[in-house]
Amino acid sequence: MRKPLVAGNWKLNGTRASIDELVQGLLQGMSQVGETDVAVCPPFVYIDHVRGLLEGSRIDLGSQDVCEEDKGAFTGEVSGPMLRDVGCSYAIVGHSERRSIYGESDELVARKFAAARRNGLTPILCVGETLEEREGGITEEVVARQIDAVLALEGIAAFADAVIAYEPVWAIGTGKTASPEQAQEVHEFIRGRLAGHDEGVAAGIRILYGGSVKGGNAAELFGKPDIDGGLIGGASLVADEFLTICKAAG
Ligand code: PGA
Numbered sequence: 001m002r003k004p005l006v007a008g009n010w011k012l013n014g015t016r017a018s019i020d021e022l023v024q025g026l027l028q029g030m031s032q033v034g035e036t037d038v039a040v041c042p043p044f045v046y047i048d049h050v051r052g053l054l055e056g057s058r059i060d061l062g063s064q065d066v067c068e069e070d071k072g073a074f075t076g077e078v079s080g081p082m083l084r085d086v087g088c089s090y091a092i093v094g095h096s097e098r099r100s101i102y103g104e105s106d107e108l109v110a111r112k113f114a115a116a117r118r119n120g121l122t123p124i125l126c127v128g129e130t131l132e133e134r135e136g137g138i139t140e141e142v143v144a145r146q147i148d149a150v151l152a153l154e155g156i157a158a159f160a161d162a163v164i165a166y167e168p169v170w171a172i173g174t175g176k177t178a179s180p181e182q183a184q185e186v187h188e189f190i191r192g193r194l195a196g197h198d199e200g201v202a203a204g205i206r207i208l209y210g211g212s213v214k215g216g217n218a219a220e221l222f223g224k225p226d227i228d229g230g231l232i233g234g235a236s237l238v239a240d241e242f243l244t245i246c247k248a249a250g
Helices: 015-034 045-054 078-084 096-101 106-118 131-136 139-154 155-163 180-195 199-204 220-223 239-249
Strands: 004-008 037-041 060-064 090-093 122-127 162-167 206-212 229-232
Touching: 004 090, 004 239, 015 037, 015 060, 015 239, 037 239, 045 060, 060 122, 078 106, 078 199, 090 106, 106 122, 106 139, 106 155, 122 139, 131 139, 139 155, 139 180, 155 180, 155 199, 162 180, 162 199, 180 199, 180 220, 220 229, 229 239
Parallel strands: 004 037, 004 229, 037 060, 060 090, 090 122, 122 162, 162 206, 206 229
Antiparallel strands: none
């Protein structure tokens, strides 16, 4: 049985004051969340502050990115050892906004995945196609290429302690969610592709769905056999909405 995971990706949002309020709201409602892992991924500068707020709670911490190098002359970067030092358990790698806005290649994402793992962070590897790619009928090809880049560098065993998030780019922040059937189809494809390398790893890995998940559509998405939770953007900034999603997963 795979334990569901719901992770909030706060992106470039928040102030100390708004984060205090958000976390307060989450802590108040967590007792009603069932058997599911919950994590939040604040902007780097607030991670340590949020760690303090979460102390003693069952909410884990993650980062939105990680440097592929562990230390040295890489101005502006944040490393895996630093993220571990401030209490992170997860690191998102290859989010579509990093790929499209900051030009991160499949190879760079694979190196970030490796950096997360060697520092004891569970990578949340984001994959997904653009609208153009979906309409061109190459969704599976794109997702396979993104996963294969990591397989080539790290091998299938590395996926035993990783999470994948399928996030169709056309569904992120647009209000357009993939239908549960559309999402399930790709999740099944991803699991099948990993099963071609190792069936046990494929059966155990959590594959999250992300892209306009809300309190109102989460239960239906999470009801699909290969959807093991969600990576939540906009809705993770509203405590009640995020808690409703967490409850739907548990
Ligand atoms: P969204 O973002 O929930 O706002 O669509 C999801 C994500 O980008 O991780």
